[in-house]
Amino acid sequence: MRLSSNWNLVLQTICMAFLKPGQSFQAAQRYRPVEQAGKKESDPTRAFLLAFGHPVVDDVLARRVRAAQIASIARLTPFIIFANIVNTIVITLTFRDFLPASYLTAWVISIAAFLTYTTLKWLKANRSPIEIASRGALNKAVLHATVFSGFWAVVPIVAFASGNADGIWMASCVTTGMLCGGGFTLATVPQAAFRWVAMLYVASLVSLVIGQSTDLWPLFLLLTSYTLVVVGSVASAGWLFASHFLAEAELEQRGELIALLLNEFEEKASDWIWETDSKGHFLHVSDRFLHASGRARAELEALRMVDLAYSLDESDARSAVATLETALKVQKSFRDVVIGVDVNGEERWWSLAARPVYDDRGSFTGYRGVASDITEARRASALVSHLAEHDSLTGIGNRSWFLKQAETAMEGQSQFGDDLLTLYLIDLDNFKVVNDTSGHPAGDDLLRQVASRFTVLSEGKTLLARFGGDEFAALGRFDSDEAATAFAEELVNVTRKPFRIGRRDFAIGATVGFTRFRDSRDTLDDLMRKADIALYKAKEGGRGRALAFEHEMEREVRERRELESDLREAFEYEKLNVDFQPIVDARSGQVVSSEVLVRWLHPVRGEIPPDTFIPIAEHAGLILPLGNWVLKKACAAAARCPELESVAVNLSPVQFMDPNLVEQVCAVLDETGFPPERLVFEITESVFLRDFGSASTKLERLRDLGISIALDDFGTGYSSLSYLRQYKFDKIKIDKSFVDEIGERSDGLAIISAVIALAHNLGLEVTAEGVERQFQVDALRTLGCDTMQGYYFGRPDANPMNITQIRKEDWEDRSPSTAPKNPSDLRSVS
Structure with missing residues (x-):
């Protein structure tokens, strides 16, 4: 709060200082220390009231302020006495020409007696300076100023009453000087200064009235303006004096509090204060420091902090010694310097902070700082670092x-x-x-x-x-x-x-x-x-x-990534094709089904086989959307070709592991209107290598929809027979590698015959893949194969309507088929 915001209180205080110095009034009661316990002592208004002697702080502090006010005046007492002697001599020499000697002598004796009394009081105060003063002492100072100003107040009255021009001129000069000089001299005690100024101002007004001259009004204006300036200056000086004193008192109080906290800190905290002399040896060693160092007081006082840092023989500690020595050598403040110390054979770590200390002449006297034992924190940090690495x-x-x-x-x-x-x-x-x-x-x-x-x-x-x-x-x-x-x-x-x-x-x-x-x-x-x-x-x-x-590997990986990028683009812009390959009934030679094949004609590399890009699609995460797209395309096209009894779609292992497979299949069938009884899913035995207990459930759910399941590439794995026992299938497909051996190896034909017999005994339909020659057709019909597919019956076509008729010689003229009309009739019951 600024002092100017309480201007009414300021004016009231100044007026009371003129009329009743030292007496409190109602407005000042708000600032008593009991009622304003939470208010800061450095409050400007409080300092202003204190300067005028009002009890707005505790009594001890108020007494100290009064003593300081009086002591400030006492320091100027020799100058006051000297000025009064000079003024007395000047007035005596001037007034002897028109004032009776008896009056002048009495006035001089009074002044001399008062100056003598003042001198004795000053000498006594110098011998035993006062540190506290009561309100009575302050009232005595006001009385002293009142009496002293009264002696000088008669000077202008006498001069103007006599009408002597020299006397009037000299009295005006002396009175003006005494009014200003005395006011500023007594400024630390505003009540005394105001009483001094008031006496001389009133005497000057009386003198102007006595003079009975109309030309004296400029003197009145000058006198009034001087008086107001002095009053304002005195009030400001008194307020500043009290403010500074309160600030110093507050700093002193804080210093005492800090000292108290430091003592408490030394006794109870885990940190401790350390001090050294200019040579680095410890001073004022505390008990906490002794306990932390593990050494006796005499031993510790003979050491330096660098000596303690050298006590631990460890690499980190050695590097810390150099840091500490550098910091102490330049005689500057430092902090967070960590040193290692050997304490009774145990490795301890201290964090140091200190600043240099200088005496009044600016000479370096040592260091004062704080030390902290950070051993546990360092161990915890090391553990955290170990866990982090x-x-x-x-x-x-x-x-x-x-x-x-x-x-x-x-x-x-x-x-x-x-x-x-x-x-x-x-x-x-x-x-x-x-x-x-x-x-x-x-x-x-x-x-x-x-x-x-x-x-x-x-x-x-x-x-x-x-x-x-x-x-x-x-x-x-x-x-x-x-x-x-x-x-x-x-x-x-x-x-x-x-x-x-x-x-x-x-x-x-x-x-x-x-x-x-x-x-x-x-x-x-x-x-x-x-x-x-x-x-x-x-x-x-x-x-x-x-x-x-090898660098060749990087080239392959780069090509693979390029293919992956091209595949993504081809799929996004539907540059992949879906073709239908005919599957022919071995008995009638009619196209009864077709296998859906995905074809990718690359603009630069030409046709890329599925064996190449399907693994890339699986690795790139494209196989699920690609498989769903193929299924949708195949069902939509086959729905427009009722001549085909069924359509076979390959499922990759990644697709089969999709937990939403059945739901997605149902959605495609609903969207295309394709009956599930005409749909065949071909899966390989690699599906079961990733089985986590869900394969059997999925197969059952698909078969419950009416979808047929075919085991593709039968005979090329290691566990096909066990899969036939564990899972339910509708068809098996003999891999092309066995068909190729017909006519070349007798054991190949024997394997095909065994597979067909096994499948028929289990009630499964058999399809042979990769049929490309007539003798293969004849052999497979003779062995009882149910259906066949391959280039012999025509190339795959994007339109299923184009594969329903094959143009080969009449099947009646060939070897008869031994395939049963209904393989499920041969299912063995055991």
């Missing part, structure tokens, strides 16, 4: 730590110009089987055992990390390609040995892809990419082996 399950490095170390290693190799650095990426084989059959705790135990074997193998050779899941990485320096390859083979071989988990043994294996850092322009990302390409090729080639990166 290491895999929590296996204890080896994690991906983030490995990549940082790899970056550093690559920078070092670039400087030395060698090509020894080798990066390995490792994937465990069949790890998922362990999780699925024995649970995740068993999988975690397996990962720990794998990491332990890899750690032993990598000791002193490579950095090792787990990237996550069953993925590991290693980085090392090998003098030759042979040595790098040998280490990769060791990684593979070490995982081939069974792992004991609980009471079971698991054999998993690993696949490794690795690359050498040969091109200085390569970044870590380039190295990771190349090792990943090698790993992918190793998996593609059969897993359980190590493979080094």
Whole structure:
């Protein structure tokens, strides 16, 4: 709050100082300390009232302020006495010409007596300075100013009453000087200054009235303006004096509070204060410091902080000593300097902050600062750093730590110009089987055992990390390609040995892809990419082996990515074609069904076979929308061709694993109006390799809709017979590789005959794929095959209407078919 905002209180206070100095009034009661306990002592209004002697602070502080006010006047007492002596001499010499000697002598004696009394009081105050003063002492100062001003008030009255021009002129000068000088001298006690000014101003007005001259009004204006200036200046000076005193008192109080808190801090806090002399030796050692250092007081006072920092023989501590020595040498403030200290054989860490201390002459006297024991925080930070850089399950490095170390290693190799650095990426084989059959705790135990074997193998050779899941990485320096390859083979071989988990043994294996850092322009990302390409090729080639990166692999990957991009574009703009290949009844030679084939005619590469782009679609995540599009196209086209009894559509393993497969099929059938009884889904046995218990349920749901299920490429896998027992099928299709052997190998014909007999005994229809020659047709009819498909019966066509008629010689003239009219009639019942 600004003082000017209480102008009415200011005027009221000044008026009371003229009329009744030291007496409180109602408006000032609001600022009493009891009623305003929450108000700051530095409040401008409070300071103004205090300057005029009002009790607006506690009594002790008020007494100190009064003493300071009186002491300020006392310091000017010699100058006041000297000025009064000079003025007395001047007035005496001037007034002796027109004033009776007796009057003048009495006035001089009075002045001399009063000055003598003032001098004695001043000498007494100098011998024993007062520190507190009562309100009575302040009232005495006001009385003293009133009496003293009364002696000088008679001077202008006498001069103007006599009419002596020299006396009037001299009295005017002296009175003006005394009014201004006395007012400013007494400014620290505004009541006394106002009483002094008031006495002289009133006497001057009386003198002007006595003079009875009309030309004296300019003197009245000058006198009044001087008086107002002096009154305003005195009020401001008194207020400033009280404000400064209150501010100093508040600072002193805060200093005492800070000292109290520091003492409390020393006794109870975990930190402590430390001080040194100019040579660095400790001063004023506290008990807390003694306890933290583990040393005796005499021993500690003989040491320096640098000596304590040298007590711990540890690499981080040694580097901290240099930092501390540099900070102390330049004699500047420092903070957060961490040093290591040996405390009774235990490693402790302190954080230091300090500032230099200088004496009154500016000479350096030492340091004063604070020390904190941060040992536990440092240990916690080290633990957090360890957890941030290491895999929590296996204890080896994690991906983030490995990549940082790899970056550093690559920078070092670039400087030395060698090509020894080798990066390995490792994937465990069949790890998922362990999780699925024995649970995740068993999988975690397996990962720990794998990491332990890899750690032993990598000791002193490579950095090792787990990237996550069953993925590991290693980085090392090998003098030759042979040595790098040998280490990769060791990684593979070490995982081939069974792992004991609980009471079971698991054999998993690993696949490794690795690359050498040969091109200085390569970044870590380039190295990771190349090792990943090698790993992918190793998996593609059969897993359980190590493979080094070759540039030809990168070309293949690049082409694959280009094909993937082109495939996305072809699918988005419907540049793929759906063709229908006829399936012929072996007995009548009529087209009874067709297989839907997807064709991609690339604008540059020409026709790309499904065996090439379907795996790309699966890897790129396009197979689900692509398969749904093919199914919709096939059903819509076949719905317009009732001559076909059925239409066969291939389902990839990825499509079959889609949990929404049945719902999507129903949606397509509803949209196209194609009857489910005419739809056949062809699946391969690779579907069952990814079976998680849902394959049987899905097959049942599809068959419940009326859809037939055919097992494609029968005989090319390892478990086809077990699949025939476990799952329900309507048809099986003999792979083209067996049909090609008809007429070339007798065992091929025997296999086909056995498959047909087996299928018929199970009540399944048999279709032979890849029929391209007449003798193959005759042989298959003789063996009892139900239906056939292949180029012999015509090329695939986009319009199913164009494949319903085949133009071959009359079937009646050929070998008769031995296929049963209804294979389900032969289903064995056991």
